[in-house]
Amino acid sequence: MQPSAILESALYVADLDAAEAFYADVLGLERIARADGRHVFFRCGAGVLLLFNAEATREPPSPDAKLPVPPHGAAGEGHLCFAATEDEIKRWKAKLGERGVAIEADFHWPPKPGQEQGGRSIYFRDPSGNSLEFAEPKIWGL
Structure with missing residues (x-):
């Protein structure tokens, strides 16, 4: 078996507001989700671009989280x-x-x-x- 496509790609940003303005206003991408201080997501063709505040994504989900996404993040x-x-x-x-x-x-x-x-x-x-x-x-x- 082999994956058929990349569904989503993630970048880590220092300022979500500046990132949102750049990707929406300069690149014209459609925002599809936002969680203040954590992430903003955009549709890009058949895929999704995820922009995360890296510090916020390093926190493990709470035990009662509806979406128990494991911690992740990148530096640089x-x-x-x-x-x-x-x-x-x-x-x-x-x-x-x-x-x-x-x-x-x-x-x-x-x-x-x-x-x-x-x-x-x-x-x-x-x-x-x-x-x-x-x-x-x-x-x-x-």
Whole structure:
């Protein structure tokens, strides 16, 4: 057996309000849940992006918790890549620039076997310093 897809991905943020504003207002994601001081969740295509306050997620659930999710968390900056076409990447680069979001890198990956040219990626940061990327799926041969 093998998993068929990634359903959810998590990043850990220092300021939930700043993260919520960035992912909703700059990236246009739809907020689907929020627990003050703990998390904010967004729909992203067929999956879900989970943004957590790492300190809050390290606390074990109470014995009577309705959702006994085990403690988890991470320290430091994470990474997440959003799929985008070449045209979408051009538009995202312009939109991010208009919103004052610096592009750290913009390049084409080497072609995969059987490809004439590799895909393009742009990298930028969220307010917590997480590294975000828009990339053409063909960087992975998809």
